[in-house]
Amino acid sequence: MIRVMLADDETMVRVGISGILASVPGIEVVGEACDGAEAVELAQRHRPQVALIDIQMPKLDGLSAAEEIRRTVPETGLIILTTFSQDEYISRALRIGTNGFLLKSGNPYELIAGVRAVAEGGACLSPKVAARVINSFxxxxxxxxxxxxxxxxxxxxxxxxxxxxxxxxxxxxxxxxxxxxxxxxxxxxxxxxxxxxxxxxxxxxxxxxxxxxxxxxxx
The missing domain is CATH 1.10.10.10 (Winged helix-like DNA-binding domain superfamily/Winged helix DNA-binding domain)
Incomplete structure (x- = not known):
């Protein structure tokens, strides 16, 4: 069973993503956070295999939360899931050592495949993000x-x-x-x-x- 934690400050988004993941055999959502500080706390408590984290959240932004999770729960795979694909965000996410960067506008199957890949020790990049990384950095x-x-x-x-x-x-x-x-x-x-x-x-x-x-x- 792949244990996943989800962090997003928008309730409807959390409900939607959680519903998608909960419908997939072999994936369990073990925690949902509405801000970055709660995301760090839940990751430390549940130690999930994968953490899906939005960028813009209150109290602690998603990238700072990801950095703290990487430091304190290094075994958790990190996927940034966001509507923002600016180069500065992608660059910082890579420097932190995240395992993936997906856009909310992507296909749900892309999300599921990304979670599975990261849980198995792989990595995932949204095709649009991969193109920007390759062409811009x-x-x-x-x-x-x-x-x-x-x-x-x-x-x-x-x-x-x-x-x-x-x-x-x-x-x-x-x-x-x-x-x-x-x-x-x-x-x-x-x-x-x-x-x-x-x-x-x-x-x-x-x-x-x-x-x-x-x-x-x-x-």
Whole structure:
């Protein structure tokens, strides 16, 4: 059972998202918060596998709440779920080490898939957010691509295969099935990849995979 906590200051939004998740077998909503401070408290109390957090909330904004949850409950996967996709929010979310960034305007199936992916150790980005990350961060596109390629050159062939599948949003279990590896071995590969690429989390590693052109290698 995937245990999820939801934080949003709009009651109707909480009811809607909670209803979507509650209708899915294998997902349980264990707490709902209406402000950032309550979100931190509930995460510390329930220690959910996934926390869905809005950005603009009273008492403590969602990104500050996510940062505190990351510090005090590091095992909880963090997904920012919001109507705002400004570059500054995306950039800060990535620096904090969130596992996903989804837009409320997205398809409910995107939300469900994102929760499952993060619960299994994966990552998720709304397609619109992924496009902005790839096209907007780090300067001129060709420069980013060249830098990403140089970083990927430090990886072994198998590590590049794992990175490509990670970038495509696959969980450790899915990567293991695709490459005929046990999940523990995949975890070791992922840890080594993060270290070699000098990135904090799977989302940042996925961005490197996109910029290096590895995603097309997953078919």
């Amino acid at each position: 780090g300067g001129e596109r060709r420069t980013r691509s060249d830098l990403a390629l140089r970083r990927v050159e430090t990886l072994t062939e198998r590590e590049r295969e794992v990175l490509a599948l990670l970038g495509a949003g696959l969980s450790n279990a899915d990567i293991g099935r695709r490459l005929f590896l046990v999940e523990g071995t995949v975890k070791v590969y992922v840890s080594t990849i993060l270290t070699k690429l000098n990135v904090r989390n799977r989302v940042q590693a996925a961005i490197v995979a996109y910029e290096a052109g590895l995603i097309g290698d997953t078919t």
